[in-house]
Every structure is written in structure tokens, then in C-alpha cells.
Amino acid sequence: MSAIASGFVHPTVGFYALALVLPFLPGKAWKWLLLIPPVVAIWSVMTIEPGLYGQASWLGQTLLLGRVDKMSLIFAQVFAVMSLIGMVYALHVDDKLQHIMACVYVGGAFGCTFAGDFLTLFIFWEFMSIGSTFLIWLARNERSTKAGFRYFMYHTIGGLFLLIGLLMRYKAVGNFDFDHVVPTQMMAYDWMILLGFCVNAAVVPLHAWLPDAYPEGTVTGSVFMCAFTTKTAVYVLLRGFHGVEALAIAGTVMCVYGVLYACIENNARRILSYHIVSQVGYMVAGIGIGTAMTMNGAVAHAYAHILYKGLLFMGAGCLLYAAGTTKLDKLGGLVHRMPWVMALYMVAALSISGMPLFNGFISKTMTIVGAAEAHRTWLAVCMEIAAVGTFLSVGIKLPYFAFWGKPANNTMELKPIPVNMYVGMAMGAVLCIAQGVYPDMLYRYLPFEMEHAYHPWTVWHVLQSLLLLGFSGLAFYITRDIITPHAKTNLDFDFFYRLIGRGALALVSKPLAWIDDRWTEAYRVAGLGGLLTLARGTVWFDTKGIDTVVDGSAYTVQNVGVLSAKVQTGRLQEYLGLAAALGLGIFALVWYLA
């Protein structure tokens, strides 16, 4: 892979190089190496000039690894910053595999961002899927193991939609170019690709993998995951499908749906996960509405969201690390023992709520005002309702029941939190406030030219935000006894996914097994009988004296028998592996011939 061409150091290179050498490094000093790929990535994206870099040939196709323009750069920039914060937060972790998988995952996100064609995109897309699955598994408990399998299966299906779409598209148009599709001319394959993207963007009702998996990831792994998967999907949606009306509606539904579920959820990391669905909804809606202002709003919100959501997951991660749980009914009264965790968490909580002085205020309002200016009034109103719900759940409910709520709790055993975790959080908090106070820090990188500049810091915008959030706070005050979280499982669409899963299992284990049994029976009766007849014939032939020839073929038959016995082990995972290998072979062959 010639990722370095004409002076562009592709950020993925650093992460994958680290992932490759990390297993061989002894001692503890390797931890400092974790900071190098993010720093290189930040340097790279801040200094590179827009252009096309790094072409490679693979399977007769030309892959474009480095499409550097304003759109890819701003996403890469925030990915780079977040990777540094995430690595600082994870510095204390001794488990090398966690760092390796974080590198595979983050490197994949950069690969997708700079990908100039669908094939490159698909490869890195799958790398992300693998890396993130391990970040869940490496929590190393039963729940995370199961959640990881569900997550992987779901993303494999999403990846297959993308693969089917891009192959169909290749058949129709003869290339893998990844460019904007005119919404009125979308073909079936475009919809297939869009569907694949929507799985990763957690578009309702394809979203349930997110609140299922993210709460089960490792303390540090979920910090990475909350930043990259959905935002990479937002980036590819923006690049390929802006202006698609379905996204405007779907995004607004996501906004509201996420906050409604978060309102009744008990697990802190699951509340935050539902708020990813909700916040990504603003971005998807902005992309769907498709004016320069809403799309810039989507990009700005993605940037701000990565910073504050990372910080929120870091705060919840501190709770999990110290107290061993993120269930709100088990927490409470801890503020005096974790004051700085609370304070840093609150910076993020106010950011996500869109409070003036914090970065959500300058990004969220841009999308909402943009929607209103595009005369999408109802979409804008629904987004305001989601803003109310966001402040209720993340801004007040979560910190209230985790840190305040009950009388001072001095008995709960708390593990001391490593300094690096605080440093990571402080970095995020400083950026959240800095962007809120100096919006131009973020706005100057926005990719689309707007008719008139958007100014968030007007007296009216500030007053409106304070009114909206202040009175949502009053609503919490009035209903604080009703909103108290309960230890419950709230059924979501994953209930149906599981039904489908069980249905498929039943299909395999009952009717298909029945067919297999009958087939075996038929084979035993007819096939074996035939073979025996043949054997008798062979015996007859043998006795006629052509010993040398028959001996040779007997050995061959024996060898083939051993081989086929090996293939038919009855172990599902080996069948799957074999099928995958065969599939890849066929895929390569088709490609070669096409």
C-alpha cells in the first residue's frame, strides 16, 4: 500500500504501524508510543494541502487512498484530536490488545475519511467493524462477549448491504467512484449503499445495535467507539447522499426517538448511547435538508459532538472504573468523592445540551436555525423538543442520580482514578469551552460556502437557549420523583433483531436439519448401494488381474475420502470459514474475469 505519496502522511499509516509493532515491544515504556500516531495525525491534517494523494492498484482496480479536501479534512481533524484524547485517557491500560484494536479501529476511520472510491471505503469500513468488535469483547465478561457477537453480526450485515450495493453499482456503471449521488436519480444500488451507511449511522430503526453494544465496551474502548463509527457514517452520508429527503425525516425521527428512550433508561452509558442516536439525528437531518447552512451545521455538530460525547463517555467510564457500575439506581451521593469527574462531566453535559459558552450551543443551533430558514419548520420544532429531552436526561438526570440524588455515600468502595484519565477529560473539556467561546475556531474549517455567515452569539439566541433549558430544568424539578431511574430492560428494536436471529437459528436447526437428515438417508440407501455395486464391479475387475492400476486408484479414493472427511467435521465455525474462503476465492475470480 503506497499511502505516502507527494508528501501526504496518511494518518492510518501511523496507527497501523503501531498496531503491528506493539505485540513485540517489552516492558512498559511502549505506552508513550501510543501518543505518536495521534500527534502525527494532527500534524498531518493541519499541514496538508487539499489534493489527491496515494493511489494503489489492487485486483486490477485503482484505489484512491488520499482524497484530501475541506470535507474530509475537517472530519480527519476532529478524529485526530479525539484519538489523542482517547489515547491519553487509555494510557494506564496494560492490555496491549485493547490498544492494538483501538489503533485498527481509529486507523480504519481515517481510511474511510480519505477514501476516494467505494472499494477503499469498504476495506477500511470492515477494519473499523473488526476493531470495534474487539473493543467490546475485551471487556472480557459474559455480557460483553454476547453483545460483541450481536454487534459483529449486525455490522457484517450492514457491510454486506454496502458490498452488494457497490458491486451492483460496479456492474451498472463500471467503476467504484465514490461521489455525490443526485437525489432524484438514485438507483436501487444507491439505496443499497445508503442502507449500509444508515446501519452505521444508527438510523432508526437500524439503530438498536448502538445502545446494545456501547454500554458493554471496555472503559476506554467505548470512548473511541462513541466518536468514530457513527461520525464516519455521517461523513460518508454527507459526501454521497446530501439532499436526500428521506434522511431529513429519518434524522429528525432519530433526534426525538433517542431522547425518549434515554428518558426512561437506567444505565448511564446506555443513556449516553441513546443520545448518540439523537445527536447523530441532527447531523443526518442537516444532511438530508441539504442547504449549505444545515450541512455546515451537521459538520460543526459532528465536530462538537465527538468532543463532548467523548468527554461524556470518559465521565461515565470513570464511574464504571471507580464504582464498578454505571447503573444509576446503584449510584448516587458520590459528588464529594469524585468532584472533578462531576465537574468535567458537566462541561460535556452542558455542551450536548447546547448551553451558551459550550460548543453544542454554536453547532446545534446552526442546524436548527438552518432548518427553520429552509422552511422546514416542523423538523426544527422536533429538534427543539429533542434539545429539551437532551438537557433533561444528560444534563440533569444522569449527573443528578449519579452524583447527587441520595445522601452522601461514604461506604461505597471506589477505586482511585488514574491521573491520565483526568488529563484526557480536561483536554476534552478545554476544547468544548474554547469552541463555545470562540466559534470561529470551528467555523473556519467548515466546507460549504454560505449565503450569509451564521452568528450564534446574538442576544436572542442566548436568551432563547437559556429559556428553553431553564424551563426544561424546571420540568425536571417538578417531575424529579417520576423520572427516578428503575432497574429495567426497555425493549427496543433489538427485540425484533433477536426474533429474526432466533428464527434463522430455528430454520437451520429444524427444517434444514430435517432436509439434511433425509439427504443423508437417501445417500445411505441409494448412494451407498451404488457405491457397493461399483465396489463389487471393482472387485470383479481386480480379480481379473489389473492389480497395479486398481491399487493406484484405491489409494486415490482413500485420499479423497480422508480429505472429504476433514471437510465434513460438523463444526459450524469451520464450515463458515470454508464458505468465507470459498466466497473470497469466487469474488476474486469474478473480479479478475470481469
Added chain:
Amino acid sequence: MSLFGMLLNWLRGKTCILAALFFLALAGLVGANVFIRPHEVEFVYDAYPGFWALFGLVGGLAMVIIMKKIVQPMISRGDDYYERNS
């Protein structure tokens, strides 16, 4: 306990004062809204003072009451529902 922690713990005992300050601030905001109006009206009713205050309050109350009192009883199961059923 750190100094910051002690400060926060001390604040716990002052909820009445904090609540009073909060209500005062809310009243101040609505008061300000009488004089400060939107430069561009998003939709018809937000031209009236106090609209967004009402929107936040009613929206918040409706969301909590509907979700916790009506929706959650319908869609919630035991905490270990999926563990027992998979």
C-alpha cells in the same frame, strides 16, 4: 475529601437557597423576553414572549410523564430479561 468536594457537599445542604435562586433566574429570563424578541421568527408563535419557556416546560413535563408513566410500563421487562430469554 478534597476542598472542592467539601464545597460541593456543603452546597447539598443549601437546596432551598439554590432553588430560590433558580426560580428567580427563571423569572428574570421571562422578564427579559418581554423586551428581547427574536430577530427572525422560526414559526408564528415564538413571537410571543415566554413562548420558549412554555415550550421547554410543557415539552419536558409531557416527555417525562408520558415516557415514565405510560410508555415504560408497556415496554419494560425485568433487568435480566435478555439473559433469561437467550
